[in-house]
Amino acid sequence: MSCDILLVAVNAGYAHTSLSIRCIAANLDKLHAKTQMLEVDSSMSPLQIVEKILEINPRIVAFSVYIWNVETVVPTIKILKTARNDIKLVAGGPQIIKGEDPAGLLPLLDSALCGEGEIAAPELFEKMLKDSEFPQFVEATLPDLTNVELPYKLYTDSDISTRMVYAEATRGCPFFCEYCTSSGSSGIRCFPLDKILPEFEKLLKRGVLQFKFLDRSFNFGGEHSLAVLDFFIKHKVPGLRLHFEFTPHDLNESWRTKLIKFDPEMLHLEVGIQTWDKTVAKRIRRPLDPDGAEKSLRFLVNDAKADVHADLIAGLPGETPESFVTGFDRLVRIAPSEIQVGILKKLPGTAIGKHDEEFSVKWSPVSPYQILENNTFSFEAMREMERFSRCWDMLYNRGRFRISAPMLWADGESPYSRVEKVTSLIYKETGRMHAISPKRIAKAVLHVLTRDCGFPEAEAMEALERDARESSWKRS
Numbered sequence: 001m002s003c004d005i006l007l008v009a010v011n012a013g014y015a016h017t018s019l020s021i022r023c024i025a026a027n028l029d030k031l032h033a034k035t036q037m038l039e040v041d042s043s044m045s046p047l048q049i050v051e052k053i054l055e056i057n058p059r060i061v062a063f064s065v066y067i068w069n070v071e072t073v074v075p076t077i078k079i080l081k082t083a084r085n086d087i088k089l090v091a092g093g094p095q096i097i098k099g100e101d102p103a104g105l106l107p108l109l110d111s112a113l114c115g116e117g118e119i120a121a122p123e124l125f126e127k128m129l130k131d132s133e134f135p136q137f138v139e140a141t142l143p144d145l146t147n148v149e150l151p152y153k154l155y156t157d158s159d160i161s162t163r164m165v166y167a168e169a170t171r172g173c174p175f176f177c178e179y180c181t182s183s184g185s186s187g188i189r190c191f192p193l194d195k196i197l198p199e200f201e202k203l204l205k206r207g208v209l210q211f212k213f214l215d216r217s218f219n220f221g222g223e224h225s226l227a228v229l230d231f232f233i234k235h236k237v238p239g240l241r242l243h244f245e246f247t248p249h250d251l252n253e254s255w256r257t258k259l260i261k262f263d264p265e266m267l268h269l270e271v272g273i274q275t276w277d278k279t280v281a282k283r284i285r286r287p288l289d290p291d292g293a294e295k296s297l298r299f300l301v302n303d304a305k306a307d308v309h310a311d312l313i314a315g316l317p318g319e320t321p322e323s324f325v326t327g328f329d330r331l332v333r334i335a336p337s338e339i340q341v342g343i344l345k346k347l348p349g350t351a352i353g354k355h356d357e358e359f360s361v362k363w364s365p366v367s368p369y370q371i372l373e374n375n376t377f378s379f380e381a382m383r384e385m386e387r388f389s390r391c392w393d394m395l396y397n398r399g400r401f402r403i404s405a406p407m408l409w410a411d412g413e414s415p416y417s418r419v420e421k422v423t424s425l426i427y428k429e430t431g432r433m434h435a436i437s438p439k440r441i442a443k444a445v446l447h448v449l450t451r452d453c454g455f456p457e458a459e460a461m462e463a464l465e466r467d468a469r470e471s472s473w474k475r476s
Contacts, residue, residue: 004034005125006058010049010069010076011041017159019166019214020064020093020117022151027118031125037154042069046076050083060128062090062121067347070095070103071367077108088128092117094181097349098137103367106137115140116171118148145171145191152199157206165208169196169228173216175247176285177274178351179313179344182216183285190224197231204235212243219246219255229258236263243268248310250292251299264305271297271336272311276327280318284352297334308336314385315344315371317355321381325416332415338397341389343382344371384423388416390433391423395445400438400471404445404463411453421448438473 007025009018021037028035036056040049049072053061061080063073077089091105092113106112111134113120120140127134155165171189173182200211211232218225232242242262248271251259259267273293275281281288300306310331314324331339346353346369355361360375373379396405396419408422409415425444426436442464449460467473 001055002057003036004058004129005031005036005060005062006053006056007035007037007062007064008049008053009037009039009064010044010072011039012068013041013043015163016041017155017163017166018064019151019168021062022154023148024062024092024117024121025154026149026151028122028125031122031129034129042072044072046072046079049076050079053080054084058087060088060090060125062092062125065091065093065095065105067095067345067368070105074103074105074108077105081108090121090124090128092121095348098139100348102348102365102369109136110134111136111138113138113140116143118143142186142189145189146195150191150195150199152203155203155206155208160203160206160208164210164212165203166212166214167196167200167203168214169218169225170215170221174220175217175287178284178286178354179274179316179347180216181347181349183350185216188217188221190221193224193227197228200231201235204237209237209239210241210243213245216245217247218244219249219251226254226258233258233261236266240266241268242266243270245270245272246296246300247271247287248273248293248296249287249289251296256299256303259300259304259306262304262306265307267300267304267306268309269300269306270309270311271300273297273327273331274311274313275316275319275324276330277319277323280316280323283318283355284316294330294334297331297336301334301336309338309340310334310336311340311342313342313344314389315374315377315382317352317359317361317374318376320376321385324385325414328416329414332409339392340397341385341392343386343389345369346371384420387427387433388420388423391426391441392419394436394438394441395419395422400473401441401445401464401467402470403466404442404449404460407449407455407460407463408445408453413453418448418452421452438468438471442468 007021009021011018018039025035025037038052040052065073088110090111091109096112096114098114111124117140120138124134124138169191172185172187174187176183246269274286276290278288300308312328346363362372364370364372373382395401408418422444425447426440427433446460446464449455450457
């Protein structure tokens with residue numbers, strides 16, 4: 001079972017797969033036969049991960065590192081170095097930035113790889129296996145996407161039957177949003193259609209029904225992205241589900257014509273609004289046309305009947321609690337399937353920190369490096385926002401209160417203020433916003449519906465009972 005090179009991915013859960021280590025493995029050429037992949041999930045302890053690694057007995061271990069797994073990867077590497085200091089340790093991924101190492105990862109490594117690794121990783125591994133001199137830090141050049149080997153054959157039948165399949169049609173982003181690791185990534189680069197479309201067809205024939213595309217701004221891929229949509233329109237099958245990230249600009253007629261050809265909820269679209277405030281957006285170099293964005297969102301929700309997940313970020317420089325609430329309420333009125341309220345994070349390699357002095361920003365030094373406060377959001381207000389985000393996720397995003405939740409703002413009052421009352425009731429009673437049962441949420445919703453919204457108790461109870469039956473949480 002031993003190998004020379006072990007590519008390790010610590011995924012968020014079993015259902016996820018790592019496209020990154022498959023991309024590296026697919027391009028190892030003659031080293032491929034000497035390589036294995038190990039995927040674990042974040043439920044495993046660092047010691048358990050080390051045990052799995054040592055069972056394979058590799059000479060080189062290379063980790064794929066992200067903001068959400070670095071707190072597991074670092075102690076795993078520390079234990080591995082102590083147990084077997086002869087193993088060469090490598091890491092790559094968005095967390096690897098020269099001169100920025102908040103997790104203290106780089107000193108633990110024999111070499112770190114920054115950037116896309118299809119070319120750089122094989123060169124590094126070959127030097128290590130030959131005991132040749134190798135660099136401690138590799139800044140990879142961008143590979144020519146017409147020449148890289150595609151990773152899709154490395155999805156096993158077991159992966160396809162039980163896990164999420166990730167794919168790419170493009171890489172890069174045309175924008176320079178200062179909070180994003182894709183900012184300034186030299187624009188969009190496209191994988192050749194004559195290479196990727198046959199691979200997607202093979203995956204369909206193998207039974208893949210869910211494709212999660214990692215493209216950062218899929219709807220800015222022009223004719224190339226429209227051709228990908230055309231392919232899936234021609235290959236529509238029952239149960240097909242396609243996940244794309246869209247940038248919320250006004251969609252032209254070519255896009256509208258194609259998007260309405262998909263069955264309802266066949267498209268799962270993640271649309272990053274982030275802020276409705278034009279001054280804040282300009283400050284962080286985020287392109288924003290509020291009216292065009294709303295027009296696009298309403299089309300996606302009402303006409304394309306897509307499953308739209310829209311994102312907002314709390315804590316952007318210059319955004320106040322009041323302007324955030326106004327933007328949140330505007331988004332609720334559009335009625336996407338989910339609204340993710342995220343807390344601003346200072347990701348390694350991003351430019352968002354340049355506003356720290358002007359806005360008196362304080363950041364958590366612990367992954368995921370989220371904002372603690374600034375001069376418009378106090379520490380207390382930011383903690384309240386995080387509790388609200390958690391409550392909104394349980395109340396609205398999970399779909400357990402489809403009937404009763406919209407009743408909270410049916411009278412035209414602020415959705416945020418009503419859900420904040422639910423949040424406050426739960427937190428006051430329990431002192432936490434985790435491990436909250438649907439019944440406890442329902443109790444708080446009933447209180448607000450009857451005391452603040454003016455619903456008769458019988459009508460509110462009937463709505464909650466229907467939610468309980470239809471979402472099967474009555475016995476929880």
